[in-house]
Each structure stands twice: as structure tokens, then as C-alpha cells.
Amino acid sequence: MEKIKIAIIGIGNCASSLIQGIEYYRTKSPEDAIGIMHWDIGGFKPHDIEVVAAFDVDERKVGQDVSKAIFSPPNCTTVFCPNIPDSGVKVSMGKVLDGFSEHMTDHKPEYTFILSQAAEPSKADIVKTLKDSGTEILVNYLPVGSEEATNFYAECAIDAGVGFVNCIPVFIASNPLWAEKFKQNNLPIVGDDIKAQLGATITHRTLSDLFKKRGVKLERTYQLNTGGNTDFLNMLNRSRLASKKESKTEAVQAVLGDRLEDHDIHVGPSDYVSWQQDNKVCFIRMEGKLFGDVPMNLELRLSVEDSPNSAGVSIDAIRCCKLALQAKKGGILHSPSSFFMKHPPKQFTDQEAYDMTEDFIAGRRDD
Numbered sequence: 618m619e620k621i622k623i624a625i626i627g628i629g630n631c632a633s634s635l636i637q638g639i640e641y642y643r644t645k646s647p648e649d650a651i652g653i654m655h656w657d658i659g660g661f662k663p664h665d666i667e668v669v670a671a672f673d674v675d676e677r678k679v680g681q682d683v684s685k686a687i688f689s690p691p692n693c694t695t696v697f698c699p700n701i702p703d704s705g706v707k708v709s710m711g712k713v714l715d716g717f718s719e720h721m722t723d724h725k726p727e728y729t730f731i732l733s734q735a736a737e738p739s740k741a742d743i744v745k746t747l748k749d750s751g752t753e754i755l756v757n758y759l760p761v762g763s764e765e766a767t768n769f770y771a772e773c774a775i776d777a778g779v780g781f782v783n784c785i786p787v788f789i790a791s792n793p794l795w796a797e798k799f800k801q802n803n804l805p806i807v808g809d810d811i812k813a814q815l816g817a818t819i820t821h822r823t824l825s826d827l828f829k830k831r832g833v834k835l836e837r838t839y840q841l842n843t844g845g846n847t848d849f850l851n852m853l854n855r856s857r858l859a860s861k862k863e864s865k866t867e868a869v870q871a872v873l874g875d876r877l878e879d880h881d882i883h884v885g886p887s888d889y890v891s892w893q894q895d896n897k898v899c900f901i902r903m904e905g906k907l908f909g910d911v912p913m914n915l916e917l918r919l920s921v922e923d924s925p926n927s928a929g930v931s932i933d934a935i936r937c938c939k940l941a942l943q944a945k946k947g948g949i950l951h952s953p954s955s956f957f958m959k960h961p962p963k964q965f966t967d968q969e970a971y972d973m974t975e976d977f978i979a980g981r982r983d984d
């Protein structure tokens with residue numbers, strides 16, 4: 618089977634789980650593969666993905682084989698597949714721009730980024746690397762708040778003629794200007810902000826839908842999240858959080874019967890607890906009124922390992938992007954974006970998004 622050739626920007630915890638997963642499922646069969654939403658997408662299995670280029674800016678990762686870089690600090694996610702063969706692909710130095718927040722330097726090296734002194738590439742250098750490596754899809758795993766860097770790499774994707782899977786909450790697919798650029802260049806895009814397999818967003822959305830269907834009026838809600846990885850450390854700089862908060866809040870607002878006033882909904886990353894490492898804990902509270910205006914409330918605590926929780930979703934998003942490349946379909950892929958991402962260009966209910974995605978995979982719709 619032909620492999621789907623991807624390049625990854627940001628060899629952090631999510632990239633680690635994705636690369637471990639590609640190797641892990643190589644020895645599995647559909648009957649014993651746990652944790653996969655789709656074993657086969659257009660003939661491509663989870664392990665039919667190959668990383669052919671990688672970019673980072675951390676001195677402990679740049680220059681390393683990708684198979685080693687994913688286990689380098691400050692990555693701290695669960696190692697569920699320790700034996701990754703050498704890929705022959707070295708992590709290239711990326712363009713730093715706003716990927717590195719100043720406050721990260723206040724923490725011990727094992728918990729934070731350390732900037733590499735390697736020379737930064739130009740756009741032409743990155744485009745060349747993408748072309749020479751045969752990259753078909755560029756996957757964006759930059760830190761939250763990397764607006765300039767994401768714009769820069771999105772331009773590289775267009776210039777190199779590759780598809781784009783935007784796993785972070787910087788709006789590319791959901792920005793009409795960017796969406797149009799990808800369309801004009803006939804390149805597919807899936808985005809924005811990857812939704813975990815069973816995480817805070819999908820749980821909060823499902824419960825909100827339940828309230829709506831059961832006639833319970835939701836009056837107030839919050840979703841507080843804590844974690845101890847570099848994603849949470851980076852998000853301590855609240856000036857980087859605007860689009861993350863919008864992405865997470867809108868994902869919940871979009872499925873409510875009646876939108877809540879801003880004052881009555883709080884959804885966001887809430888604090889960094891270093892010893893939690895890649896364990897993310899989410900607290901949801903929902904206050905509503907039942908029959909006869911009688912009040913009720915619900916409290917939920919969800920504990921997940923953050924990065925593997927989204928890697929399986931990326932594996933599906935990448936394969937859907939490949940189907941569009943094969944069909945020569947450019948622009949926004951609405952079905953996978955709405956099912957796999959928190960902030961798609963257009964929100965649908967989870968049932969609609971699921972049905973659309975199944976139709977897309979079966980070839981019954983082209984976007």
C-alpha cells in the first residue's frame with residue numbers, strides 16, 4: 618500500500634503520540650485494535666502514514682532522528698510504543714516567530730522549551746524540504762498563540778503544493794481568506810483545533826445536546842481544565858489564549874438550544890499543575906431547570922492522557938485529507954473538519970458531523 622507522506626510542525630507530545638500510534642497499530646488487526654475510530658479510510662490503515670519531514674525549534678529535538686526527538690524533553694506523554702525504528706528523517710530547524718513565548722524561560726529545562734541556536738530557515742528552505750521529501754500533507758502542532766508562525770507555515774504549505782491539517786486554534790480553515798487561498802490552489806484543508814477522541818469538548822457538547830433533547834433549560838455552565846504539559850505551561854500566558862478560548866467556547870455554544878450569555882458560560886484552559894504532566898483533568902458543571910422550573914445541576918470530572926486522546930483523531934483527519942488529494946478536491950473539507958475539529962468553518966451537531974464524515978469516507982460527498 619502506498620504511504621501517506623506527512624510533515625509535522627512541532628515535535629511535541631501530540632506528535633509523539635501520533636508517531637507512536639502509527640507504529641503501534643502496525644502489528645494490530647481490525648479485530649484487536651482498540652481506540653481507533655476508523656481502521657480503514659479509503660484503503661489506508663492507521664499505519665499507512667509516514668513522517669517524511671519534521672520541524673521544531675528546541676535544541677534537544679533539532680538534528681535528532683524523529684524517532685528519538687519524540688522522546689526528548691520536555692515531552693512527557695505516556696510511552697505506549699517505546700520501540701520506534703529510526704526513520705532516517707532528522708528534525709529540521711523551524712522558523713521561531715511567535716512559537717516561543719517569553720514566559721517559558723522562567724521554568725526548569727525539563728518542563729519547558731529550550732531554543733536551538735541553529736540557523737533559522739527561510740520560507741524557500743522550508744518549501745524545498747517539503748518538496749524534496751515528497752510531503753503531501755503538512756500537520757500543524759505548534760503551541761497555542763502561534764499566529765505568525767502558523768500563517769508562515771500555511772504559506773509554505775501552499776507554496777509547496779501540499780494539504781494542511783491544522784490541529785491548533787489559530788484560525789486557518791475557519792478564516793475565509795485562508796480558506797480561499799487553499800481553494801484557489803486546489804489544496805485541501807482540515808481545521809481548526811483538533812477535537813480529542815473522548816475529551817472535554819465532545820463530552821460537554823454531548824451533555825449539552827442531552828439537556829436540549831430532554832427539555833432541560835441550561836442556565837449556566839463551566840468547563841475548567843488543568844494539565845502539566847508544555848501546552849498548559851504555554852497557555853499560562855493569557856495573551857496567547859484568545860483563539861483557544863473562542864474555539865473551545867464556540868464548540869459548546871454551537872450545540873446549545875439557546876446560546877448562553879457570555880456571563881453564563883466559562884470554557885477554557887484553567888491552570889498549569891506541573892506534576893500532572895500530560896494528564897489533563899477537566900471539571901464540568903452544568904446548572905439547569907427541569908419540569909416545573911425545578912433546578913438541577915450536574916458535576917463531572919474527566920481524567921485523560923491529553924496527547925494520545927487526540928492522536929487517533931489526527932490519524933483520521935490525515936487520511937481524509939489524503940482522500941481529497943486523490944480526488945483533486947481543494948479547499949475546506951467540511952465533513953472531517955466538523956467531526957474532527959473544535960472550530961470548523963461551519964459547526965454541525967455531532968450526529969450531523971458524524972454522518973457527513975461517514976459519507977465523505979464512503980465517497981458519497983466530496984467535502
Ligand SMILES: NC(=O)c1ccc[n+]([C@@H]2O[C@H](COP(=O)([O-])OP(=O)(O)OC[C@H]3O[C@@H](n4cnc5c(N)ncnc54)[C@H](O)[C@@H]3O)[C@@H](O)[C@H]2O)c1
Nearest residue numbers: 627628629630631673711712713716759760761785847927
Ligand atoms: N492534546 C490535545 O488533545 C490537543 C487538542 C487540541 C489542540 N491541541 C494543540 O496541539 C498543539 C500541540 O500540542 P502539544 O501538546 O504537542 O504541544 P507541545 O508543547 O508538546 O509541542 C509543541 C512543539 O512545538 C515546537 N515549536 C515551538 N515553536 C515552533 C516553531 N516556530 N516551529 C516549529 N516548532 C515549534 C516546540 O518546541 C514543541 O516541541 C497545541 O497548540 C495544542 O493546544 C492539542
